[in-house]
Amino acid sequence: xxxxxxxxxxxxxxxxxxxxxxxxxxxxxxxxxxxxxxxxxxxxxxxxxxxxxxxxxxxxxxxxxxxxxxxxxxxxxxxxxxxxxxxxxxxxxxxxxxxxxxxxxxxxxxxxxxxxxxxxxxxxxxxxxxxxxxxxxxxxxxxxxxxxxxxxxxxxxxxxxxxxxxxxxxxxxxxxxxxxxxx
Numbered sequence: 001x002x003x004x005x006x007x008x009x010x011x012x013x014x015x016x017x018x019x020x021x022x023x024x025x026x027x028x029x030x031x032x033x034x035x036x037x038x039x040x041x042x043x044x045x046x047x048x049x050x051x052x053x054x055x056x057x058x059x060x061x062x063x064x065x066x067x068x069x070x071x072x073x074x075x076x077x078x079x080x081x082x083x084x085x086x087x088x089x090x091x092x093x094x095x096x097x098x099x100x101x102x103x104x105x106x107x108x109x110x111x112x113x114x115x116x117x118x119x120x121x122x123x124x125x126x127x128x129x130x131x132x133x134x135x136x137x138x139x140x141x142x143x144x145x146x147x148x149x150x151x152x153x154x155x156x157x158x159x160x161x162x163x164x165x166x167x168x169x170x171x172x173x174x175x176x177x178x179x180x181x182x183x
Contacts, residue, residue, distance in 0.1 A: 044157040050139040054129030062129030071100035071181035072151040078109045079117035081145045083164035090170040091124040100177035104128040107137050107145050152180035
């Protein structure tokens with residue numbers, strides 16, 4: 001090899017580790033974020049809400065089908081859930097809107113603890129179902145608490161929000177519910 005070709009060859013070899021690093025980083029990023037199913041997606045979106053009947057806090061029965069004709073914001077919470085406490089005041093704001101109804105579902109919680117939670121923070125819900133064993137949560141495909149669903153007046157699940165509601169998310173959920181209520 002000529003002496004002029006050797007320095008150019010060494011410069012190319014010097015970039016090889018950087019090139020390999022960039023290629024591996026790109027492959028890693030694609031594996032992490034490319035062609036992936038949204039883990040927040042729900043198989044229920046666009047489908048009828050499952051037939052859920054639960055005992056409620058007043059000794060009656062929460063039957064989501066009884067709200068047919070009204071949009072529903074279903075908030076799944078628990079007394080032991082810290083983010084549920086943080087989002088609780090926003091549920092009061094949402095409940096003021098009479099174009100839809102805000103319903104609660106206490107997930108895997110002791111009813112006495114649920115009642116103490118509601119006594120302490122107030123009760124923004126039109127009705128609270130008690131899902132003590134978590135069976136209704138399984139029907140919904142619940143990922144954890146808090147989780148909030150918007151159900152149209154026709155009983156179709158429109159969206160699911162996993163995690164704590166922020167003021168912006170509360171507005172978005174309320175607007176979606178209001179647009180999908182019976183006239």
